[in-house]
Amino acid sequence: MPDMTLxxxxxxxxxxxxxxxxxxxxxxxxxxxxxxxxxHATAADVLGESLEQLGDRE
Numbered sequence: 001m002p003d004m005t006l007x008x009x010x011x012x013x014x015x016x017x018x019x020x021x022x023x024x025x026x027x028x029x030x031x032x033x034x035x036x037x038x039x040h041a042t043a044a045d046v047l048g049e050s051l052e053q054l055g056d057r058e
Contacts, residue, residue, distance in 0.1 A: 006054065007051060007054055010047055010050065010051045010054070011051065013047055014044045014047045014048055014051070017040045017041070017043050017044035017047065018040075018041065018044045020032060020037070020040045021037045021038070021040040021041035021044065022037075024037045
């Protein structure tokens with residue numbers, strides 16, 4: 001990916017976390033229980049807030 005920024009990397013990480021939370025499965029295929037899925041969803045929200053705070057600093 002040419003010229004990837006910190007914001008790009010955060011967006012990708014957020015997408016992976018949300019996908020894992022929704023499917024209850026890690027990209028590696030490991031199953032997530034409800035607690036782990038909720039933690040992944042919360043982590044995605046926290047990263048989303050970080051991305052918003054990053055704003056124009058990039």
